[in-house]
Amino acid sequence: MDITVNGTAYTLDLPDDTPLLWALRDGLGITGVKYGCGIAQCGACTVHIDGEAVRSCQVALADTWGEVTTIEGLGTPDALHVVQQAWIAHQVAQCGYCQSGQIMQAVDLLNTNPEPTDEEIDQAMSGNVCRCATYPRIRAAIHDAAIMMREA
């Protein structure tokens, strides 16, 4: 199975129906993407396919229709994405386990809606669970990232 992740092409020898989540984590060792529920209820596994946020636990490896971007491909500690910068400025993370998914979802939101209201943020982000309840800071970080992206 051929797949492109974060700009690199890989060939994977895994069953077709292996969820993309596990192909990434166990097949390729790309572990920024997380397992939280496996049933599209938590958003921890969120990645982008062709720039669009998807739950990687729900996409079969064989159905992966485009280029995959994970949190590692979004930005790195030395070259942060704007949304990651906002996340750090607001010190959002607590245990941090949900945050890859939160950030990937937030980037998707801001790509389609550069100036979201609180309600729109709630709507876009409510599929992403944060058991540490960092929600207020996620909201604030998204508003700030929106400003930074518009000004960029």
Place this chain on the structure above:
Amino acid sequence: MSRLGKYTRRGFLIASVAVAGGVVFGVRTYRANLENPLTAAISPGEAALTPYVKITADGITIITPRAEMGQGIHTTLAALVAEELDVDLADITVDHGPPSSAYFNGGVVEEGYPFPATDQSALAEFARAQRDIPAVFLAYQITGGSTSTHDAYEKMRQAGAVARETLKAVAAKRTGLAIARLETQSGAVVLPDGTRLPYTDLAADAAEVELADTPRLRPKSAWRILGQSQDRVDVVAKSTGTAIYASDIRLPGMRFGVIRRSPYLRGAIRSFDPSEALAMQGVDAVLDIGTAVVAIAETTWAAMQALDAVIYDWEPPAYPLDTEGHFEVIAAAFTPDHQDSRQRNDGDVEEALSGADVIAAEYRVPYLAHATMEPMSAAALFQDGSLRIWTGCQGPTVARREAALAAGIAQEAVTLTTTLLGGGFGRRGEMDFVQNVAKVAVQMEGTPVLLSYSREDDTSRGPYRPAAIGRFRAAVKDGVPVAVDVSTASPSILTGISERGGSPAPTPGFLPDFTIGQALWDQPYGIENYRVTAYKADPLLPVGFWRSVGASQNTFFHECMMDELAVAAARDPIDMRRDLITDDASRKVLDAVADMADWGTAPAQGRARGVAFALVFGAPTAQIIEVEDTPQGIKVAHVWVAADVGVALDPRNLDAQLISGVNFGLSAAIGEKITLSEGMVAQSNYHDYPPLRMYQAPPVTTRILENAPHIRGIGEPGTPGAAPALANAVFALTGQRIRTLPLGDSIAFA
């Protein structure tokens, strides 16, 4: 050679020891001969040192021996050292350190003493001063009970101060200058002419130096780092997917295991048929580890699929098959022979209640899951007789012992690396995942294995926060309660954990379990006739620590009761509490929260407020919740919370933890419950065990006070008050007194 010297301060001393290319500073207690994790190899037989700061030519490492599960403790502990050492947090590395009984946590033990946190009597102070002794002997290295900050407050600052003065002494020796002429700044000793001698260059000689005196700690007024909000040391890693949790450990040739425990909790497995599973692509093995079945495969997914194909024959459960049956057992515990403790018995309650107009009620709370974002996980490799384990756990010393027992090897053959924790909330103080990964690793000798729990297994197999029942009988007179008889019953956490191998020392069932009556008997209310009794129900489902432990149910019982009494007395619920509260810091948090919420002004049309107060883990905490009636149901419109932590080390992190704690409590209060049907837990994943989501998360305004006499952590105190404040607000809005959690079972929430 180690120099275990003179720097004694309130029962501990700071010492230094040479390591390759540098020096380690740490705490040694003189009361027990503890094992020494970093220096054992260097100086066998020498007394132990708990390493806190390591300085070599490569850099400065601050060793923070507490589990980082999101509460920011690594940052706070590092800041304590940095404040005295004069280093910038950005320039240091933080390491979890190896498991060691030298990393005892005196704070956890203190919670068990029979003195309320407000009791400053000589006896209570004496017990607190002695707290390190049992802790050391019990080999606690536990993160829990919001105790980490409290425990480390002096030790880590002192380690930083001794390190700083030692490095200055080295610089003085090298330059021939008097110590008094040397300054320290940003990781270097600064000479009068401005020349900087980096600590990393001085470290190699530091172990040779012995200080004459214990350096004095800097006064609060001179702090530059403490008291200020710090960037979390883990925030970049956690925003870039580069933070490593146990489930992210990858080793060459690693295989992936998934566990299936019995759906009849605490039950054994009679037999299972793995033949179909073994024929599946990518499946290596299906292991019997005694209490569970583990499939090993090329991916976690393949192992999950394999488990679904196994045919199981489980031992039937030894407890009632439905939820009602469990509550019957708990209700049956309100008898003298089940009495666990009666830690408060002021006046004569029976006498005062006889002939009075008695108000009585019963409250119930369900079992709760922790539902940490990262399901339980651990990686391990057993090779050449030794076992390596990587896991995120709240008690690494106990974990090492349990891993050794499970693997049938000596503790010395076990190496445990603590990773970040994807949430803890008490769940990662359990040892099941450590015991299980050890058994798997032994059976898979030579192959590194990552063991994962599926969300389904994690949710439906426990351990849980105990289900519990609270009862009260009370009478009011002239606007205040004059007699209160309150009691609580639940199965014992400590007995259960002890049976499961999770506690440092056995807690047999006949010993009292202080968690049952926690935060019920020690509330700072002065009521003439006031009796608090805790009853221990017979064991049911496995139960364990859950964020704020016994307070998570008892504050609900107590503070809803106070609301009922205020209604009966026709009093404002804050005024009535203020009249009863005997502790100044507690009264001030109530005043603060009333001020924040503008309590004196009535809420807008269609809105109402409820209040709750609790003294939890030594931190008086008060919250007001405002609810709004909407067409979709009740909406939590705003939460105000004030807490007193004694000394506020990192305001932004305290704010984050309080908000997190409040929302954790709200989540449970609105919708969480574990129920049983036909002996099995009915909930399995986030669709039927619903965590609070963003659209439900209210704005939370926090205020931190510093009037209490001891420094306290804040990971838990936000949680217990959320349910009663919400229930009291719902009553104020609707007139409906809901006495069973979750509230969402009785009324719709938006």
